[in-house]
Amino acid sequence: MASKENSYFSDFIKGLWKENPVLVQFLGMCPTLAVTNAVVNAIAMSAAVIFVLVASAIIISLIRKFIPAQVRIASFIVVIATFVTMADRYLAAFYPELSKALGPFIPLIVVNCIILGRMEAFASKNNVGRSILDALGMSFGFAIGLLLMSTFREILGNGTWLGYEVLGNWWDKWMVMILPPGAFLTLGTIVGVSKFLQTKFKKA
Amino acid sequence: MEKQYASDFKISSSPHLRGKESVPKIMYWVVGILMLPVASSIYFFGMNAVRILLISVIVSLLTEYIFLVSRKKDISLLFDGSAIITGILLALTLPPGLKSSYVVIGAFVSIALGKQVFGGLGYNMFNPALVGRAFLQASFPVAMTTWIPPVIQKMVDAKTFATPLGGFKFSHILTPYKNLLIGNTGGSLGETSAILLIVGGIILLIKKYIDWKIPTGILLTVFVLEGGLYLINPEKYANPLFHILAGGLLLGAFFMATDMVTSPITPKGTWIYAVGIGVLVVLIRVFGGLPEGVMYSILIMNAFVPLLNRYTRPKILGEGGKK
Amino acid sequence: MKSRIYMVFVLTFVAVISSGLLAYFAVYTQPYIEKNKKKEIDKAIMEVIPGVKQSEPIVNESKFKIFKGLDEKGEIIGYAVYTIGTGFQDMITVMFGIDKDLKTLFSLKVLDQKETPGLGAKITDDTEFLRFWKNRNIEEGIRLAKHLKEMKELKINEVNAISGATISSRAVVKIINDALQKVKKEVK
Numbered sequence: 001m002a003s004k005e006n007s008y009f010s011d012f013i014k015g016l017w018k019e020n021p022v023l024v025q026f027l028g029m030c031p032t033l034a035v036t037n038a039v040v041n042a043i044a045m046s047a048a049v050i051f052v053l054v055a056s057a058i059i060i061s062l063i064r065k066f067i068p069a070q071v072r073i074a075s076f077i078v079v080i081a082t083f084v085t086m087a088d089r090y091l092a093a094f095y096p097e098l099s100k101a102l103g104p105f106i107p108l109i110v111v112n113c114i115i116l117g118r119m120e121a122f123a124s125k126n127n128v129g130r131s132i133l134d135a136l137g138m139s140f141g142f143a144i145g146l147l148l149m150s151t152f153r154e155i156l157g158n159g160t161w162l163g164y165e166v167l168g169n170w171w172d173k174w175m176v177m178i179l180p181p182g183a184f185l186t187l188g189t190i191v192g193v194s195k196f197l198q199t200k201f202k203k204a
Numbered sequence: 205m206e207k208q209y210a211s212d213f214k215i216s217s218s219p220h221l222r223g224k225e226s227v228p229k230i231m232y233w234v235v236g237i238l239m240l241p242v243a244s245s246i247y248f249f250g251m252n253a254v255r256i257l258l259i260s261v262i263v264s265l266l267t268e269y270i271f272l273v274s275r276k277k278d279i280s281l282l283f284d285g286s287a288i289i290t291g292i293l294l295a296l297t298l299p300p301g302l303k304s305s306y307v308v309i310g311a312f313v314s315i316a317l318g319k320q321v322f323g324g325l326g327y328n329m330f331n332p333a334l335v336g337r338a339f340l341q342a343s344f345p346v347a348m349t350t351w352i353p354p355v356i357q358k359m360v361d362a363k364t365f366a367t368p369l370g371g372f373k374f375s376h377i378l379t380p381y382k383n384l385l386i387g388n389t390g391g392s393l394g395e396t397s398a399i400l401l402i403v404g405g406i407i408l409l410i411k412k413y414i415d416w417k418i419p420t421g422i423l424l425t426v427f428v429l430e431g432g433l434y435l436i437n438p439e440k441y442a443n444p445l446f447h448i449l450a451g452g453l454l455l456g457a458f459f460m461a462t463d464m465v466t467s468p469i470t471p472k473g474t475w476i477y478a479v480g481i482g483v484l485v486v487l488i489r490v491f492g493g494l495p496e497g498v499m500y501s502i503l504i505m506n507a508f509v510p511l512l513n514r515y516t517r518p519k520i521l522g523e524g525g526k527k
Numbered sequence: 528m529k530s531r532i533y534m535v536f537v538l539t540f541v542a543v544i545s546s547g548l549l550a551y552f553a554v555y556t557q558p559y560i561e562k563n564k565k566k567e568i569d570k571a572i573m574e575v576i577p578g579v580k581q582s583e584p585i586v587n588e589s590k591f592k593i594f595k596g597l598d599e600k601g602e603i604i605g606y607a608v609y610t611i612g613t614g615f616q617d618m619i620t621v622m623f624g625i626d627k628d629l630k631t632l633f634s635l636k637v638l639d640q641k642e643t644p645g646l647g648a649k650i651t652d653d654t655e656f657l658r659f660w661k662n663r664n665i666e667e668g669i670r671l672a673k674h675l676k677e678m679k680e681l682k683i684n685e686v687n688a689i690s691g692a693t694i695s696s697r698a699v700v701k702i703i704n705d706a707l708q709k710v711k712k713e714v715k
Contacts (some may be wrong), residue, residue, distance in 0.1 A: 078542050
């Protein structure tokens, strides 16, 4: 955030790459590892996180001046839990298949560090506009991480992308990629490559 | 790590090799001894064995080469023998009918993920060949548990064939000891011939290239635990001798658990490591869902090696006892 | 003292607003969620009893349900059984249809499972597993065939195991046989 003029822009853009919650801050690892075995799960998870993060950021930054410091975390959690429960019920009511596939990981967004972290670090100290931008940037960053992971895992592990055949019948599915070990292998590889790219760009 | 076996003065981390032995010399002795199970695999499984062994060794060397070049290391490290051993060991743990493309993936993963990402020989935590095998097992579970009968066993008309351990676990059939000893039975390429593995292991022990505590600890633990179960209920549990001879236990105990890089360096730690592998093998074989568990047992205990080295460090002279 | 009261007030206020919102949202989504669950079970009943037009629950426990399957005239043509049992690593939920004399199993459907993908998860696969479950005799329970056979070679009470996933196949057989025992007690 160099100057005031571009600070709005940087509020948004920092979450996408420089401070990407998945690839740089290593926040929200639980859903990142658990639900990225299929692209559709990653999209649903990202959508839920975008909704919860943005909605909570709006509310928290609106009421930030009324909340005493001693009970701020408790209040944040109540607000976050409200939106998470709404997202969970919504999925269960209108997308039962997705809700089944995501299992307990939607309710677990409550304890996702990305959300509480952004509330504490940003939304509780900034105005609504900037908080929304920050929340959007961070949640899109999270979505990018999840999409990258799930793209690799679904293509290698199932030969498909978002359910569409990509590699065809000759491909022997690498089952390991849609199993838990595949999540760790993919995360390690993606973080390694992104670190490599970051240092390369810095040098140039 | 430039030339690992250079004679120049340099300070390196343990284990400190002393005497005339050098890494390549030991490695090539091991390669030579590995020719025993290699010979049995070719005798019993024919061209399939040759195919898998060749692909595995070539891809291992190729992967090692790519990594050495891209990490700007000394190319002569390619022939320190370790990549060849990994290639042979991986091939020996694979089912004889495995598709060539799977062997390529396995060998690549062994060297790339099992060894080079950690920094090369001496820095890897897990036995590279077993990392490759575990990856294949998780990726292609059906292909990795489909066994074809030895080529000389003509009487079998079925396309698939049970391993001695699988046969016992799922249908309660005991394979005759003669077949287990000679190797005329189903299983991974190099694990079937118990007698050749024992001979190879004894040569390694005599040459002191492996720590005698590791095979002794593993085999004794398995024998005692299985023996106990057998005494309790001979109907349900197999004879302990059967468990020693069947499956990959001998191959694992002599050639894989003893890998210098991935086994502990302290005597006490080595005993704990060996007994731990034995206990895990029995747990997986008897109570687990899979018929065989040598691979996972060794990998799990590999993970404990840094801890074992740390907590079983012998006292430095003058450090004093507990008060 | 004042700040403490203020603290309590703020937290209570936030909690009350949130619970109000949630209560409204719960009431709003409840019928949809129930409908989804019912639809899933109804759909499964239609699939496991051929020609069924409507169904009525006889036993309705959380882990074990029996439904009477009726044709258009309201006559009973079979039972659909919903049961949950232990698989290789987690619970397996299945639904199967049997005729009204408890002699034949029409077909089997796996509703939910967390077996190993590519191996045990093939219990949901028709060509490798479920097709062998069509029209089995269940008077003495179901058994796994000793080795893989063609459909017509299988005995009337045998099914094929999935190669490489004997444990999951066995688990399903056990779940079915256990459920059949219970059904025989409940339906006389």
